[in-house]
Amino acid sequence: DGGITQSPKYLFRKEGQNVTLSCEQNLNHDAMYWYRQDPGQGLRLIYYSQIVNDFQKGDIAEGYSVSREKKESFPLTVTSAQKNPTAFYLCASSMSGGGWNTEAFFGQGTRLTVV
Amino acid sequence: AQSVTQPDIHITVSEGASLELRCNYSYGATPYLFWYVQSPGQGLQLLLKYFSGDTLVQGIKGFEAEFKRSQSSFNLRKPSVHWSDAAEYFCAVGAGNDYKLSFGAGTTVTVRA
Numbered sequence: 001d002g003g004i005t006q007s008p009k010y011l012f013r014k015e016g017q018n019v020t021l022s023c024e025q026n027l028n029h030d031a032m033y034w035y036r037q038d039p040g041q042g043l044r045l046i047y048y049s050q051i052v053n054d055f056q057k058g059d060i061a062e063g064y065s066v067s068r069e070k071k072e073s074f075p076l077t078v079t080s081a082q083k084n085p086t087a088f089y090l091c092a093s094s095m096s097g098g099g100w101n102t103e104a105f106f107g108q109g110t111r112l113t114v115v
Numbered sequence: 116a117q118s119v120t121q122p123d124i125h126i127t128v129s130e131g132a133s134l135e136l137r138c139n140y141s142y143g144a145t146p147y148l149f150w151y152v153q154s155p156g157q158g159l160q161l162l163l164k165y166f167s168g169d170t171l172v173q174g175i176k177g178f179e180a181e182f183k184r185s186q187s188s189f190n191l192r193k194p195s196v197h198w199s200d201a202a203e204y205f206c207a208v209g210a211g212n213d214y215k216l217s218f219g220a221g222t223t224v225t226v227r228a
Contacts, residue, residue, distance in 0.1 A: 004158075006158075035218075040124065040220060040221075041220060042121075042205060042218045042219055042220040043159075043205065043218040045215060048215060058215070074184075088156075090158060090159070094157075095204050102147060102209035102215070102216055103149065103161060104149075104159075104161075104166060104207075104216055105161075106158035106159040106160075107158050108149075108157055108158045109156070109157065109158050111156070
């Protein structure tokens, strides 16, 4: 079945450590996104990528980094510079072209907790 | 840039009653509008979308939404709510050739027996 797979579902991190969240899609989508979700704040865009080897900062990119070496994969690293990393992280993908094709398909999310 | 407002943070509705969730957007041209639903601890599932044409769109799970350009609104409705409709609902807007979607803060729906 086609879809987006995020792993792990739950992740615990000690303060000062970097951690990487995985996102893989087999929908053949060009565009991929990372969102952060906090209660009462909806979804905020961290990074997005329209094509392999290219990505842009979203609204809250500070303390995060990404790579896009393969079309199928868009891992997110939460660095120690992120002051408040505890949140629910959602990965999404969409076809290229914008507009109508911005219909996003979401993974099941990763809940990151700093301990 | 486009933006979305969902005025209602939380709505409680009785099972079998009707439901309407409000969504207002800000964008200078014709937007692309979406409604998503999220169950606790899960990802988002697309309910319906509007691009052009008929301003009343039908979606999955018995939901529909109406685009009103004059009011910059895209309200979601369901005639008779089931307990399984308890979830968080997000309105989103896309615009032009911009790849990004802008999401509202969400509305949590509680269904009472």
